[in-house]
Amino acid sequence: MPLVKLQKVTRRYRLGQTSVTAVEDVDIEIDRGEFVALWGPSGSGKSTLCNLVGCIDLPSSGSVEVNGRNVADLSDDALSEHRNLSVGFVFQQFNLVPVLTALENVMLPLNLRGVAAREARAHAIDLLAELGIADFMAHRPDKLSGGQRQRVAIARALVGKPALVIADEPTANLDSGNALRIVSLMGQLNKSHGTTFIFATHDQRLLDRVSRRILLADGRVVEDTTQAGAR
Amino acid sequence: MWTWIKLGGRNLLKNKRRSAFTVGAVALGFAAVNVFGGFTAYVYRGIEDGFIYAHANGHLTIFKKGFLEEGALDPASFLLSEEDLARIHEVCMEDPRVVLATPQLRISGMISNGKSSVIFLGVGRVPSDEIAIRRRAGGFVKLLRPFDGQELRDDTKQDVSAAPGLAEKLGLGLGSDAIVFAPTIDGQMNALDAHIVQLVDSPDEVLADKILIVPLEFARSLYDTTGADRMTVLIEHTRDTAAVREALDVRLAAAGLDVEIKTWQELRVSYFKIRNMFDVIFIFIFVIVFIIVLLSVVNTVGMAVVERTREIGTMRSLGLKRRGVLIMFAAESAVMALVGCVLGLALTLLAVFALDLAGPTWIPPTITRRVPLQVYLVPEYLLLSLLCLILLAMCTAVVPARRAARIDIVDALGHV
Incomplete structure (x- = not known):
């Protein structure tokens, strides 16, 4: 059974009086452990697809199945639980909670899950150490560089050991050096943790390292290719 | 819950001026209710003791x-x-x-x-x-x-x-x-x-x-x-x-x-008449305090919801339920009200201390001689006003927090 299965998925938005189709008739299956990039020009539907796969948005038609369950059948609470247990998000703007330290930000998904504070803290520290930013765990986001913030965001996405990590333009706000480090870090984590990664990107450095590339244009899948020896 | 209380406390410090306004409103409200409540307790005690002891009616x-x-x-x-x-x-x-x-x-x-x-x-x-x-x-x-x-x-x-x-x-x-x-x-x-x-x-x-x-x-x-x-x-x-x-x-x-x-x-039939009069004034003051606190909290939480829309979207994407958003803002309001009440308690103590120090005198009802004007500290009033104000702040926060909880996650993440 694929981890994620999209069948005839269409997503339309209303913008004032007009209806905009962001994604149309998309069929995709993604298996566990894949390292997938959704790429294409701006407005091609990459982020919308990420949102649908990550269950923070629902399709206008078609079905999104995660682990064989149609997400449209889940209540809002069940979707929240699913996101907390099975999905990790990495955002382009990092989206760290500004009043929490790096450590507290990483602990957040576990706090929401009800994991005991001591245990959550231990997990978060381990992960921050693995990502090489343990020294900055007491810092708040505004005291961290862009690369450090993105690592914290990655740690937060991974701390709950999700089956799937969705990263929307994770390198867009990073300089070249940091972008490369983040890309190779995610590659390593994909290998070591077996976590499925799905990126929305048009960063060539990232595209060169993924095992599968899905090209989107005008909300449709135009090309779905796998490349050996990536990461 | 500790996470939400911590988050609430830090967000209070982040928006110092706005928080100070609401905390100040709660503090003044708490002090007003307790100083007046303490004064009425003093008057009631005077009437009771005047009748029972001073006039030897038992x-x-x-x-x-x-x-x-x-x-x-x-x-x-x-x-x-x-x-x-x-x-x-x-x-x-x-x-x-x-x-x-x-x-x-x-x-x-x-x-x-x-x-x-x-x-x-x-x-x-x-x-x-x-x-x-x-x-x-x-x-x-x-x-x-x-x-x-x-x-x-x-x-x-x-x-x-x-x-x-x-x-x-x-x-x-x-x-x-x-x-x-x-x-x-x-x-x-x-x-x-x-x-x-x-x-x-x-x-x-x-x-x-x-x-x-x-x-x-x-x-x-x-x-x-x-x-x-x-x-x-x-x-x-x-x-x-x-x-x-x-x-x-x-x-x-x-x-x-x-x-x-x-x-x-x-x-002592007049006791209840006097008591009823003070109770009505007390309720009047409490309603004013209630409205001021209500408006302050709605304003503060409402602005926090707007400013932190992206944060709410992030939290929701991490798995925070809608109910959790309500709890988060309710906890933040509770922290704000608690700080306000602690400050209000300090103001009340200051007022009582200042009154003791100044030692003004007056002629209260049913007594014909000048006696020291005092304000009693009434633990029941202090506790009740603390609970009422915290509960009020939490309930009031639910209105803007409900709006926050219903924000579409994708829209919230794209909020600037």
Whole structure:
């Protein structure tokens, strides 16, 4: 059974009086452990697809199945639980909670899950150490560089050991050096943790390292290719 | 929950000015409610203690059944005999909560300076019991000496106490002699010589020219009786009034005594009128505080929701449920209200301390002398206002927080 299965998925938005189709008739299956990039020009539907796969948005038609369950059948609470247990998000703007330290930000998904504070803290520290930013765990986001913030965001996405990590333009706000480090870090984590990664990107450095590339244009899948020896 | 409290506390510090406004509103509201509440508690205590102790009416009064309805027309039939009084005293003193039981006799008649006479309304008391009752007063009433002149004494039967207005009407003063006339219980006219040794404050303005307090033996001689029309009972704690009344009711009935018991509240009708008036003012102040806090919290949380829309979207994408968003903002408001209440407590203590230091005086209701103006710290009010304000802040936060909880996650993440 694929981890994620999209069948005839269409997503339309209303913008004032007009209806905009962001994604149309998309069929995709993604298996566990894949390292997938959704790429294409701006407005091609990459982020919308990420949102649908990550269950923070629902399709206008078609079905999104995660682990064989149609997400449209889940209540809002069940979707929240699913996101907390099975999905990790990495955002382009990092989206760290500004009043929490790096450590507290990483602990957040576990706090929401009800994991005991001591245990959550231990997990978060381990992960921050693995990502090489343990020294900055007491810092708040505004005291961290862009690369450090993105690592914290990655740690937060991974701390709950999700089956799937969705990263929307994770390198867009990073300089070249940091972008490369983040890309190779995610590659390593994909290998070591077996976590499925799905990126929305048009960063060539990232595209060169993924095992599968899905090209989107005008909300449709135009090309779905796998490349050996990536990461 | 600790995560939300921590988050709330830090967000408060992040928006210092806005938080300060709301915290200040809560603090002022808390202080206003508690300073006024403390003042009303002081007034209530003054009225209670004034009636019970300063005017020696005790907590409970025992009458022969029907006295209050028909006793004025036929006082002789409703007097408690010496034997009744002795049995009532014995039954009362069996209850360990009773401190003292003492007979009193209300009298009325004329008092004369030899040339002119005026009507008086009097009471005959056992002077030593009256002193004992007064000495048990607390608060400012303890400091109050509600008369000029000297104490009445058990062994000087002719020494009496008159209200200043009464003495003034007759041109009498301390040390003056007078003649007191009244019909005996058999209807014969009787007269006794009296010596004014005390000018006593009247509990009510309308009685300021009518009150005469005499030793019980004087009153009995005047009415030619060995009885009394009531037994005044003083108990250890005012809060036990109802319980002691209930217990005495049962015991007195079991002893075959056809009597009825009234509490001090039932006899001091104006107490409830004054209390109701202060309660209405208190509610008025509380409603104003309620509205100010409500508007401040709605404003603060509403702005926080707008400013932190992206953060809410992030939290929701991490798995925070809609209910969790409500809890997050409710916890933040609770922290804000708690800080406000702590500050409000400091303001209240400051006000109480400043008042103690300044020592202003005033004449409260039912007391005719200047006494220190005080504000009591009432733990029940402090706790109740703390809980009310925190609950109010939490409930108020739910309105904007519900809006936050319903924000579409994708829209929230794209919010700038």
